[in-house]
Amino acid sequence: MTEIRDFQITFDCADPERVARFWCEVLGYVVPEPPQGFADWAAYHRSLPPERQGAGFVCQDPTGVRPRMYFQRVPEGKTVKNRVHLDVRAGTGLVGEERLAALEAECVRLVALGATRGKLLLADEFNESCQNMRDVEGNEFCLD
Known part of the structure; x- marks a missing residue:
């Protein structure tokens, strides 16, 4: 093992x-x-x-x-999309409008800390909605 x-x-x-x-x-x-x-x-x-x-x-x-x-x-700046990113759980167990409201509330909080809002990906037949974000140095992460 x-x-x-x-x-x-x-x-x-x-x-x-x-x-x-x-x-x-x-x-x-x-x-x-x-x-x-x-x-x-x-x-x-x-x-x-x-x-x-x-x-x-x-x-x-x-x-x-x-x-x-x-x-x-590190001396070099970020130049390309991250190959690995964090998914921050902000809407766990929520669906539909409740999930979108939870994602928006957390997004607003994080933008106030210096994050940047990315694209909102709406639910489809396979995935729930998530909000793409960038941290204070541009590293991608998701609120989901």
Whole structure:
């Protein structure tokens, strides 16, 4: 039998802390405590060599159940569609107008945090409605 493995989700980005804090708000995640001996993350980052300052940031599920998310600074910007994206559950168990209202309410909340609204995909014979979105650096995700 194959062993079940723990994993984290890693995002390449320009501003790791900004993107991590956005996703904390989206998912109800938290920023972990800074390493021992540091009052906060800013103090920790100042202790690093200049090229490593702000190079990475983490957010995690406060219950420890869901995957940790790591955001790492890369020099190149996003140029093409993501090959992998997150589906954020905003309308689970809802259908029709109730689902659309739940998706819209969450979309409005996330736009206020810096997300960008994409195309609304309406239900068809195979799939329920979902709202395409982009995070603060343009990474695609879906509200479904």
